[in-house]
Amino acid sequence: MLELYGKRFTSRMLLGTAGYSSPDILRQAVEASSAEIVTVSLRRESARARTGQGFWSLIEELGCRVLPNTAGCHTAKEAIATAQMARELFGTNWIKLEVIANDDTLQPDLFGLVEAATVLTAEGFDVLPYTTEDLSAAERLVAAGCSVLMPWASPIGSARGLINKTALQSMRAYFPDTPLIIDAGIGTPSHASEAMEMGYDAVLLNTAVAKAGDPVKMAEAFAKAVEAGRLAFEAGLIEPRDMASPSTPVAGTPFFKIDHAS
Amino acid sequence: MSAPLSIAIRGAGVVGLWQALTLARRGHRVTLTERSTERLADACSPYAGAMLAPRCEEESAEPIVREFGERGIALWKASYPGIVAKGSLVVAPPRDRALLDRFARMTQGAERLDSEALAALEPELGPRFGTALYYPGEAHLNPNAALTFLFEEIEKAGVVLQLDTSEAPQGADLVIDCRGLAAKDALPTLRGVRGERVVVRAPEITINRPVRLLHPRFPLYLVPWGDGLFMLGATVIESEDAGPATLRSALELLSAAYALDPAFGEAEILALGAGVRPAFPDNRPRIIPSRGYIYVNGLYRHGFLLAPVLAELVADYVDTGAVDPEVFVADPAQR
Numbered sequence: 001m002l003e004l005y006g007k008r009f010t011s012r013m014l015l016g017t018a019g020y021s022s023p024d025i026l027r028q029a030v031e032a033s034s035a036e037i038v039t040v041s042l043r044r045e046s047a048r049a050r051t052g053q054g055f056w057s058l059i060e061e062l063g064c065r066v067l068p069n070t071a072g073c074h075t076a077k078e079a080i081a082t083a084q085m086a087r088e089l090f091g092t093n094w095i096k097l098e099v100i101a102n103d104d105t106l107q108p109d110l111f112g113l114v115e116a117a118t119v120l121t122a123e124g125f126d127v128l129p130y131t132t133e134d135l136s137a138a139e140r141l142v143a144a145g146c147s148v149l150m151p152w153a154s155p156i157g158s159a160r161g162l163i164n165k166t167a168l169q170s171m172r173a174y175f176p177d178t179p180l181i182i183d184a185g186i187g188t189p190s191h192a193s194e195a196m197e198m199g200y201d202a203v204l205l206n207t208a209v210a211k212a213g214d215p216v217k218m219a220e221a222f223a224k225a226v227e228a229g230r231l232a233f234e235a236g237l238i239e240p241r242d243m244a245s246p247s248t249p250v251a252g253t254p255f256f257k258i259d260h261a262s
Numbered sequence: 263m264s265a266p267l268s269i270a271i272r273g274a275g276v277v278g279l280w281q282a283l284t285l286a287r288r289g290h291r292v293t294l295t296e297r298s299t300e301r302l303a304d305a306c307s308p309y310a311g312a313m314l315a316p317r318c319e320e321e322s323a324e325p326i327v328r329e330f331g332e333r334g335i336a337l338w339k340a341s342y343p344g345i346v347a348k349g350s351l352v353v354a355p356p357r358d359r360a361l362l363d364r365f366a367r368m369t370q371g372a373e374r375l376d377s378e379a380l381a382a383l384e385p386e387l388g389p390r391f392g393t394a395l396y397y398p399g400e401a402h403l404n405p406n407a408a409l410t411f412l413f414e415e416i417e418k419a420g421v422v423l424q425l426d427t428s429e430a431p432q433g434a435d436l437v438i439d440c441r442g443l444a445a446k447d448a449l450p451t452l453r454g455v456r457g458e459r460v461v462v463r464a465p466e467i468t469i470n471r472p473v474r475l476l477h478p479r480f481p482l483y484l485v486p487w488g489d490g491l492f493m494l495g496a497t498v499i500e501s502e503d504a505g506p507a508t509l510r511s512a513l514e515l516l517s518a519a520y521a522l523d524p525a526f527g528e529a530e531i532l533a534l535g536a537g538v539r540p541a542f543p544d545n546r547p548r549i550i551p552s553r554g555y556i557y558v559n560g561l562y563r564h565g566f567l568l569a570p571v572l573a574e575l576v577a578d579y580v581d582t583g584a585v586d587p588e589v590f591v592a593d594p595a596q597r
Contacts, residue, residue, distance in 0.1 A: 021322040023453075024544035043499065054453025055500035058543055103479075157478050213367065 002202055004037075004148050004179055005094065005126040007065070011036045012196065013226045014067065014181065016206025020215060023058040029209055030062050033219035038064045039096055039204065041071035042086050056089070067128065069096035074109070076116035083120055095120060096150070096183075097129045106156040106184075110137040114144055121145030130183050133167040135174055142178065149175065150183035150204065153195065157207045159187025162194055172199050189218075189225030196229025197237060266290050267580065270431035271438045273297075274423065275305035276405075276569045277558055278440035279412040283341075284573035285438075286419035288581065293434065294416065295427040297444070302409060306442060306504075309459055309537030311485050311495045312405035312566045313472045314338060315350050317397045319564065321368045324546050326588050327564055328370070330571045335401050337570035342411055346471070346488075347401040351375075351384065353391040354476040355521065361476040366395055373398065384469055386523055402472045404487040405566060438576060439557045442540040443502065449550075449559060454502030454538035457495065457563075458511040462519070464529035465490030475522045482518035492529070494519050498563070507534040539563060548591045549576055 002009040015035040020026040030038060040059055043052070059066060068086030073079035076099060083095040099116055101109035108131055117127045121144055128148045129141050138149050151171060154160035162168055163185070172180060182195040183204040192203045203226055212218035266289045271278050274296035282294040298304040316331020338345045352372070354362040366372050372395040381388025383396065416423065431437055439445055446452045469492070475482040485493040494515045512534055519526040542548055542560040547568055550557040558576060561568050578584045 021324075022541075022543065022545035027543070043501070051454075051456075051501040051503035054502055058453070211364065 002179070004128070009036045009065075009202075010034075011223070011226075012202040012230055013192075013223055014039060014202060014204040015209065015219065016204065017041075017059060018071075018206055019210035023055065025215055026210075027058070027062060028216045029219040030064060032216045033209070033223045035219075035223075036064055037067050038062060039067045039069050039206070040090070041069050042082055042089070043072075050089070065094070066090045066092060067094050067096050068092065069130075070098045070116075072100065073098060074100055074103075074112075076112040076119070079112070079116045080119050083116075083125060084123075087125070093124055094126045094128065097127050108132055108152070110134060110140075113137070114140045117141055117146055118144040128181070133164055133171050135171060138171065138175065142175070148179045148181065150181045152184040153182050153191065154185030156184045158185050159208060160185055161187055161191035162198075165194075165198075168195075168200075169198060189221045192222055193225040193229035193232070196226055197232045199233050202226075267435040268433070269293070269436045269438065269580070270295060270434035271440055272430065273305075273439065273441035273444070274301065274425075275440065275442055276307040276310070276409065276412070276565045277442070277561060277572065278438075279409065279416060280569040280573040281438055281440055281558065281576060282416045282421045283412060283419055284570070284577045285580065286416060286421045288577055290580070292416075292420070293422045293424060293431065295424045295431055297426070297428040297441075299426045301413065301425070304444075306457075306537030306539055307409055307565060308406060309457060309496075309535055310405045310566050311459065311472075311483060311493060312403050312408060313350065313483065313485055314345070314401040314403070314567050315397065315472065316567060317369050317371050317400060318350060318352065318365075318474060319567070320370065321365050323564070324544070326546060327568070329588075330547075331564065331567045332399075333574075334567045334569075334571045335399070337574065338401070338403070338408075338566075341415070341570075342403065342408060344407050344411060345401050345403050347399075348471040349383075349396055349398040350400040350402070350472040350474070351380070351387070352395040352397075352474045352476065353380075353387060353393075353522075356392070358476055358478065359393075361478065362393070362395060365476060369395075369397075371397060371399065384471070384473070386468060386525070387473065390523070400472070402485050403566070404491075407487075408566070435554070436580065437555045439555065440559070442559065443538055445540070445557060445559055449542075449557060451543055452540055452559060453500075453543075454504075455541050455562065456497065456499040456501040456503055456536055456538050458497045458499075458507040458515065458534070458536040459493055459495035460507070460512065460515050460519075460531060461487075461533040462492050462494065462526065462529035462531055463490050464492060464526055466528070467492070467523060467525050469523070473522065475518055477518065480514045480518045482515060482522065484519065484522060491532070492519075492526075502538055504536060504538045507536050511536075539565070547572060547589055549579070549586075549589050550591050551579065551585075 014037045070079040070082040099109045099112035154163040179201040181202040186205040286292045316328040541562040
């Protein structure tokens, strides 16, 4: 079971709710993915007068745990204000914390992230920070009170998959007991499998499903890939070798051949 | 047809206007009521892009939008001389070409243009974008001119227009409710989706047909309204706030326009505003008939494209009882 901030989940796939052609397609995709946690981004202007209620009601009807995010916030201050609104609106202490350094690359601002995480955990939030594979930043986030870390695989929406596998493996090894969720950059089900085979606890994705030709079918494909990757991790993968290694016993077969042609 | 009926239509936006016109032309006695004291004061129709782009829309819309949309263009052409049928274009910045491939994959009937072919259609865009998708069958219009035309036509067709009227009409044989988001009182699954748009004047820019600029976060479309006017739109925000455009949305739209053609830097901003589109959870339009009362709603981003088609379908239902299962919803739980 996946355990995040004392809550247990069967599914190891978290799904974002942005960019679907309709709330109805989103609902079907969530059902096909078996996701138990969905992320929702909050625009502060719609929070103030609750003018986004029509959409949020549909999200709440999905029956999943809602993980609000602070997408699009560029400073710790903005992210903190958004998190506070989200708590009031969705009645949850959970927050996916995003502080964006640069509109073009959507790279996390690690300094702002640590600053906001420190304030929010002090205010009683359970913070799930969107970060990079940088270990020093990860340590600061843990010190700030984050019990879950969400490193990127590659930039948001890029669909490039795990572009720095060595660093992600180091991170996994460095934080053996902290739930680690790959957030951002997953483009294909095989990327998701790869992350799970590496021992990551879960995968969070959005664009790869929302913008697929058939989002509902793709959600199902990802659910299967995440499950396969997790099973493989639990089963224990064999080590790669440089030489062929026969799976059939070789006893009784000649170990060298005579070349009759010469 | 059946004997002429006395029909009251609620809501004088593009849906109610087309509904009134279609039924009046078929010989029914039509009254059109509207809650606002001035024409279009509370309607989202004036904020529409009014692109008639059934194929482009299929990138994110259900196939029904394309199927009905083709008929929508034909109905506009048959009635409205102001329609401009020059097709439409889709372009992407060089590093976002992948979005262009996706757009082509999700839609039908695109012609892939190279730089030369694009320049032949739109000289200002050819060198800048190098390639484009062209949808030759599409059209566009200026929504304000088209709405003015519809008001004139319903008057000619004998429709009685009553402004400043909120209550449901009494005594009509049939009421057709085209109130958009205001019908939420009776249609609880209806939600509003905010769209912001900018109107600019840039007489030195010549762009002849709607252009969509793809971007992962700041998509833009531009509709030439003629006389040097361009409409830049439109955000799609899950919000029912009809208040003024935000600075962020304005920045997004204006900088995307600048990226499309830097000459927009010199344009004058004439209007910045927002409307709220009515939508059901599947973003599909619905006709919901019950005894003596019919709701026509949920046209979402496709009000101008689909209004004439739904008006015909309702008129067919009134005259012959014909029901198109694609849009007629009888189940009250689906409201």
